[in-house]
Amino acid sequence: MVYFVGAGCGAAxxxxxRGMRFLQKADVVIYAGSLVNPELLDYAKAGCKIFNSATMTLEEVVSEMKSAEEKNLMTVRLHTGDxxxxxxxxxxxxxxxxxNIPYESCPGVSACFGAASSLNLEFTLPEVSQSLIITxxxxxxxxxxxxxxxSFSIHHATMAIYLSTSMLEELSKRLIEGxxxxxxxxxxxxxxxxxEEKRxxxxIESLAETAKANNITKTALVLVxxxxxxxxxxxxxxxxADFETEFRKIKK
Known part of the structure; x- marks a missing residue:
């Protein structure tokens, strides 16, 4: 059996x-390189075979899964975030x-939710934004x-922008154009x-300048x-007080 497990956004x-328990039981763990906190590998049991998928191709990853399945072993494919x-x-x-290899997914905490917690944000404030665009x-x-x-900028909704840290000047330009x-x-x-979190x-106009001043070139999320x-x-x-629900009557 293969379990695709979300490692979460960073903190071990x-x-x-559920994901931790899968890791504790796994015979084989294939994790997503530097994107996954290595402390999570401490959950693995003694004798567990651990592979870093950053150095592997898709074919090599699947080959290890297939080999483990043939030996009736349990594999955890540990991905970053969700x-x-x-x-x-x-x-x-x-x-x-x-x-014909069975698999199951276990969700994780994605980076945008980790970022929101770091800033104590609510993405959906009434009369400001009721939508979150992940792009x-x-x-x-x-x-x-x-x-x-x-096209997404037209909505003026909250945006969480992944995998774009190296293109912040262009990102700002497009956000403003939108x-x-x-x-x-x-x-x-x-x-x-x-x-090592920094926030x-x-x-929008100063995104690139902020990144440059703080030497941030990768592994960062942009919120707008x-x-x-x-x-x-x-x-x-x-x-x-004047809103009635199934569980609460109006309070004058």
Missing amino acids: DLITV QSIYGAVREQMDVLDQL RMEGKTSVPEKESIQ GYEKTTPAALIYKATWP FVCT GDVITHSNYAKSRLYA
């Missing part, structure tokens, strides 16, 4: 309890389907034209929830939107 204790976001897991699962700039992996940064003001709040979070609140400064929002109706 932010993996789920593997459903930019995890490249579907291609692995499709090959496992062809080989990226195109790099080695292309982005569909209909999902351009400019409709955000230059002074719209932004945040740059380097290695959210890791011990900076700036504006007025929720970052959490001003001029409306209180939730959920807890209003």
